[in-house]
Amino acid sequence: MLLPLLGCGAGLVPDRIGGPAQESPLVGPTSGSLVLAGGGPLGPEIWERFVELAGGPDARIVVIPTAASQDHFPENWSGLAPLVQAGAGDIQILHTRDRREADTEAFAAPLAEATGVWIPGGRQWRLVDAYLDTRVHQALFEILERDGVVGGTSAGASILASYLVRGDPETNQVMVSPEYEVGFGLLSGAAVDQHLLARGRENDLWEVLDANPELLGIGLDEGTALVVTQDHAEVVGVSQALFYDATEPPRYARSFGSGAIFDLGARVLVATAEDDDAAQEDRDGIHLETRP
Numbered sequence: 001m002l003l004p005l006l007g008c009g010a011g012l013v014p015d016r017i018g019g020p021a022q023e024s025p026l027v028g029p030t031s032g033s034l035v036l037a038g039g040g041p042l043g044p045e046i047w048e049r050f051v052e053l054a055g056g057p058d059a060r061i062v063v064i065p066t067a068a069s070q071d072h073f074p075e076n077w078s079g080l081a082p083l084v085q086a087g088a089g090d091i092q093i094l095h096t097r098d099r100r101e102a103d104t105e106a107f108a109a110p111l112a113e114a115t116g117v118w119i120p121g122g123r124q125w126r127l128v129d130a131y132l133d134t135r136v137h138q139a140l141f142e143i144l145e146r147d148g149v150v151g152g153t154s155a156g157a158s159i160l161a162s163y164l165v166r167g168d169p170e171t172n173q174v175m176v177s178p179e180y181e182v183g184f185g186l187l188s189g190a191a192v193d194q195h196l197l198a199r200g201r202e203n204d205l206w207e208v209l210d211a212n213p214e215l216l217g218i219g220l221d222e223g224t225a226l227v228v229t230q231d232h233a234e235v236v237g238v239s240q241a242l243f244y245d246a247t248e249p250p251r252y253a254r255s256f257g258s259g260a261i262f263d264l265g266a267r268v269l270v271a272t273a274e275d276d277d278a279a280q281e282d283r284d285g286i287h288l289e290t291r292p
Contacts, residue, residue, distance in 0.1 A: 025189070025231075025265040026188065026230060026231055026265060027187060027188050027189055027190055027216060027231055027264035027265050028187060028188075028228040028229065028230050028231050028232070028233065028264055029144040029186060029187075029228070029229075029230065030144075030230065031144055031145055031146075031147055032143065032144030032145065032146070032147050032148050032149060032150070032229075033053045033144075033148075033149045033150075033227060033228060033229045034144075034149070034150055034151060034160060034186055034187060034226075034227075034228040035049065035050045035053065035149060035150075035151030035152075035225055035226070035227050035228075036151065036152065036153075036157035036160060036187070036192055036218070036220060036225060036226045036228065037151070037152070037153035037154070037156075037157055037194075037220065037224065037225035037237075038153070038154070038157065038194040038195060038196060038219075038220030038221045038222050038223070038224045038225065038237075038239070038241075039121055039153050039154035039157075039194045039195045039198075039220075039222050040195065040198060040222025040223050041222070041223055042082065042153060042223060042225065042237070043223060043237060043238060044082075044085070044086060045236055045237065046225045046236055046237055047082045047083060047085065047086035048086045048087065049225075049227055049236060050083075050086070050116065050118065050149060050151050051083065051086040051087050051088045051116070053116065053148075053149035053227075054088070054115045054116025054148060054149050055115045055116070055148075056087065057087060057089065058115075059087075059088050059089075059090065059115050059116055060090045060092075060113055060114050060115045060116070061083060061088050061090065061091045061092070061114065061115070061116045061117070061118060062091075062092050062093075062094050062110050062111055062114045062116070062117050062118075063079070063080060063083070063091060063092070063093050063094070063117075063118050063119075063120065064093075064094050064095065064117060064118070064119045064120075064127075064131075064136075064156075065077070065079060065093065065095055065119075065120050065122070066095050066096070066097065066119075066122075066126055066127055066130050066131070067119065067120065067121055067122025067123055067124065067126050067127050067154075067155040067156055067159075068120065068121070068122040068126075069122065069123075071097070073093050073095055075093070077093065079120050080093075083118065092110050092114075094107075094110055094111070094136070096130060097126070097129070097130055098130070099129065099130055099131065099132075099134055102130055102131050102134040102135065102136045103134040103135050103136075104135065105135065107135070107136070108134075108135040108136050108139050111136065111139035111140070111142070111143065112139065112142075114139075114143055114148065115143070115146070115148045115149070116143070116148055116149045116150070116151070117140060117143060117148075117149075117150045117151070118151050118152060118156070119150075119151070119152030119153075119155075119156030119157075119159065119160075120152065120153060120154075120156050121152075121153050121154030121155045121156055121194075122154070122155050122156075123155055123169070123172065124155045124158050124159050124164055124165075124166060124167045124180065124183075125167050125168070125169045125177075125180050126155075127155065127156075127159045127184075128159070128164065128167060128180055128182070128183075131184075132182065132184070137184055140184060140186060141186065144186065150186055151225075153194070153225075154194045154195065155194075157192050157194050157220060158183065158191075158192045158193065158194060159183050159184050160183065160184055160186045160187050160192065161183045161184075161185070161186075161187045161190045161191050161192040161218070162182075162183055162185040162187065162188050162189060162190060162191075163181060163182075163183060163190065163191040163208065163212060163215055164177075164180055164181055164182055164183035164191075165191050165192070165193050165204075165205070165208055166193070167179075167180025167181065168180060175193075175204055175205075175207045175208055176207060176208060176211065187218075187228065187264075189214065189215055189216060190215060190216045190217070190218055190264070191205065191208050191209075191212070191215050191216075191217055191218070192218045192219075192220065193205050193217070193218070193219045193220070194219075194220050194222075195221070195222055196219040196220055196221045196222075196240070196242060197221040197222075197239060197240060198221060198222045201219065202219070202242070205217040205219055205244050206244070206246070206251075209244060209246040209251075210246075213246040213247060214247065215246075216243065216244070216245065216264060216267065217242075217243070217244030217245070217246070217253070218233075218241065218242070218243060218244070219241070219242040219243075219244065219253075220241050220242075221239035221240050221241070222239060223237050223238040223239050224236070224237035224238060224239040224240060224241055224258075225237050226241055228264070231263050231264045231265040231266070232261055232262075232263060232264075232270065233261065233262045233263075233264050234259070234260070234261045235256050235257060235258050235259065235260045235261075235262070236258055237258055238258070239257070240255050240256065240257055241255070241256055241257075241260075241262075242254065242255045242256075243256075243262055243264075243267070245267055247267075254269070256269070256272070257273065258273060259271075259272065259273025260272050260273060
């Protein structure tokens, strides 16, 4: 279902459900999968899906916790517990703040054998400073080429997009930071925001789209993830994913709950969950301001 949303001339957009466009542009990866989560507590359905995509019991997962503020992450770091509970047995931590080290073959070596990478939350700029345009960054693309999975939550989700939001080192309230606008680019032509409804951020992505109307805006609420394979993005979790489109008037955003599948390239809804009508009552509670 679609909601009236903020934007010049915004209004109610009729439902469109159908197959993907025959030649839709690839926003997601050509091979492998992405899992982008909106922060907050994530349910087992998200963790288990990530581990399954990484190979299940045979998964070899590397966790990159560099967005966090601490400098040391022991082998029994609590952030690994959800992956262990989801069935992952082979987990390594990869962390540095030195981009010169991140650009060495020796440091990036664990990624050469990895079937999945998970990037927890924190601050996006720390990931940029440590890894952008290094061997670690390149290795993420290589994991996808091997049909692996790269995922992250909160800052770890935003960094996976081509355009980086909230990258300012001073505050996470600034959407556009001139020195930190470039993400890892595993999701092309897109910007990803997180903690969307929990922190009242429903309207913030429009600032980015004002200057970059060609981008697809994606907003993820807490406890909710997108599982992206090529251009198919499936919503998983307890809340909502919002898709923002400013390419032509009227501007609009669409809000979908768990089970919905959205084509990122064609920007159309492919399928909804069987209980989608029952979930609409909750989605109608999302109110976005209207611009003149």
